[in-house]
Amino acid sequence: MTTLAVLDERFVREPRPSRLHGNMTTVRLRALVTVVIAVALTVLTSSQTFATTTVPTTANALPAVELSATPVGWVPVAFGNAQISVPATWWVLYDSPPCPTGSPTGEVFVDPPPGVFHCPAETAPGPSTTASFEPPRSPLSAVLGQPEVINGISVYPYPAGPQRSYLIPSLDVEITVDGPLGQRVLRTLTWSPRSVGLASGTAPAVPSSWRPVTFAGLQFSVPAGWPIERTQVTPGLGTICRTQGVAFLGPTVTLSTDARPLVLPFCPRIAPTALQPENGVQVDSGLRTEPAVTLSFPTHCLSFHGLTACPATSPSYSILVLKVTVPGRSKPVYVSIGLAGSGTAARIVLYSLREAP
Numbered sequence: 001m002t003t004l005a006v007l008d009e010r011f012v013r014e015p016r017p018s019r020l021h022g023n024m025t026t027v028r029l030r031a032l033v034t035v036v037i038a039v040a041l042t043v044l045t046s047s048q049t050f051a052t053t054t055v056p057t058t059a060n061a062l063p064a065v066e067l068s069a070t071p072v073g074w075v076p077v078a079f080g081n082a083q084i085s086v087p088a089t090w091w092v093l094y095d096s097p098p099c100p101t102g103s104p105t106g107e108v109f110v111d112p113p114p115g116v117f118h119c120p121a122e123t124a125p126g127p128s129t130t131a132s133f134e135p136p137r138s139p140l141s142a143v144l145g146q147p148e149v150i151n152g153i154s155v156y157p158y159p160a161g162p163q164r165s166y167l168i169p170s171l172d173v174e175i176t177v178d179g180p181l182g183q184r185v186l187r188t189l190t191w192s193p194r195s196v197g198l199a200s201g202t203a204p205a206v207p208s209s210w211r212p213v214t215f216a217g218l219q220f221s222v223p224a225g226w227p228i229e230r231t232q233v234t235p236g237l238g239t240i241c242r243t244q245g246v247a248f249l250g251p252t253v254t255l256s257t258d259a260r261p262l263v264l265p266f267c268p269r270i271a272p273t274a275l276q277p278e279n280g281v282q283v284d285s286g287l288r289t290e291p292a293v294t295l296s297f298p299t300h301c302l303s304f305h306g307l308t309a310c311p312a313t314s315p316s317y318s319i320l321v322l323k324v325t326v327p328g329r330s331k332p333v334y335v336s337i338g339l340a341g342s343g344t345a346a347r348i349v350l351y352s353l354r355e356a357p
Contacts, residue, residue: 062199065342066151066190074188075274078339079110079133080316081195082171085188086131087181092274094243094317098132106181108133108274110317129179136167136174151190171195193277193343197320198311203304203351204344214356215255216285216333217326218307221352223345226251226280232259235282237293237319237336239275241267244292245315248280248338258286277318279345280338297323305354309335320346327355 063081070076070085077084077092086092090106098109099119106129144167145159158165165176166186177186210221213228235256239249293315301310302322312321320337335353337346 062201063191063195065193065196067342069151069188069190071188075276076318077108077110077133077274078192078194078277078318080135080172081192082133082168082173082175083188083190083192084108084131084133084175084185086185086274088274088276090274091272093272094246094315098130100130103271104128106130106179111135129177129181129185131178131182131185132176134174136169136172150187153189153191155186155189193318193339193341193346194316194320196343197337197339197346197350198302199347204348206348206352210348210352213253213255213281215283217329217356218283218324218333218335219352219354219356220281220335220349222253222281222349223251226253228253228255230255232257234258234260234262234284234286236262236264237282237315237321240265241270242275243272245317245319245321247275247318248278248282251279251338253280254282256282256284256286258284262292264292275318277340278338279340281349282336284334284336295321295323304351307353307355309350309353320350322350324353 065083073088074085075088077086086106086108090108091101091103092108092110093101094110096109096112097119098112101107109130109132111134112132143158145157147154147156149155153168153170156167156169158167164178164182164186165174167174168189171189171191175186175189177183206221207223209224211224212219212221229252231254233256235254237245238247295312296314297310298313301308303309306327308325309322310324312323315321318339320339322335322337323332324335325332337349339346
């Protein structure tokens with residue numbers, strides 16, 4: 001029976017400082033809810049001890065991305081195990097302080113840095129709706145209300161504070177929404193393609209229409225229609241002139257020897273609107289990886305087909321970056337896989353990875 005090593009993303013993020021929403025009024029939960037939340041928060045803050053774990057293929061059903069949760073004209077925005085959707089005209093800012101930028105339609109702050117920020121005076125009217133998408137706050141501030149279920153996921157509101165904030169223990173995220181479209185955005189919550197790609201379970205079969213690609217001691221499979229580009233230049237991780245590490249431009253296979261660094265062109269000012277997630281693969285075989293992105297890796301890695309693959313915990317948006325140890329090679333190979341749609345294509349690419357014959 002084929003087995004796959006498990007990566008539990010709840011154990012790979014470093015603890016963050018507490019972010020309180022002011023003086024909170026304690027809300028008494030039912031006994032059952034109290035137990036559920038206590039267990040979830042204990043998991044989120046338990047001692048970070050890692051090991052490579054192998055489980056039977058019959059362990060758990062795969063998470064599922066609710067594709068119908070994204071309305072027409074909206075774009076999915078992923079962070080870790082979770083995904084929400086927002087109108088395509090909204091601004092989405094990554095790793096930025098949650099300070100309004102003046103976008104008239106709406107803004108999303110993905111993984112903002114912790115702490116209290118003194119935002120500059122606004123020079124333009126703020127957006128009508130804002131959303132913040134980040135790791136859970138400290139359990140010391142976990143005063144929670146009655147849960148509701150959104151697309152099969154239990155969501156627990158924080159009843160106190162100036163805005164509506166919600167804890168989603170199963171996805172290891174917290175979401176804050178404010179404004180007329182806030183609740184509609186919340187209703188788009190679902191599992192992310194990343195959670196599907198990295199879930200434990202049976203390795204998927206490669207469709208007969210896909211073709212094998214061999215590079216840097218690795219072999220993997222991709223759809224026959226994906227073009228293959230070979231380069232000596234270290235490419236950027238995603239669309240040039242947009243936020244790096246977020247999403248690929250399209251379903252292309254890029255194979256780089258990383259012999260020369262990327263020289264970034266002069267980029268015009270572009271509004272940071274939501275980037276449509278795309279499938280695709282990028283393999284970097286040189287010493288350097290992405291010059292514009294800082295990668296963070298856990299000590300808990302995947303093990304399959306004789307390879308060890310460590311998924312980056314940062315960035316963790318719509319590109320999955322893996323540091324792959326290939327037998328016989330003195331340095332790792334970096335494999336980046338686009339995360340789009342249901343996550344099925346990314347999962348097939350990932351588990352088709354093996355040592356080249």
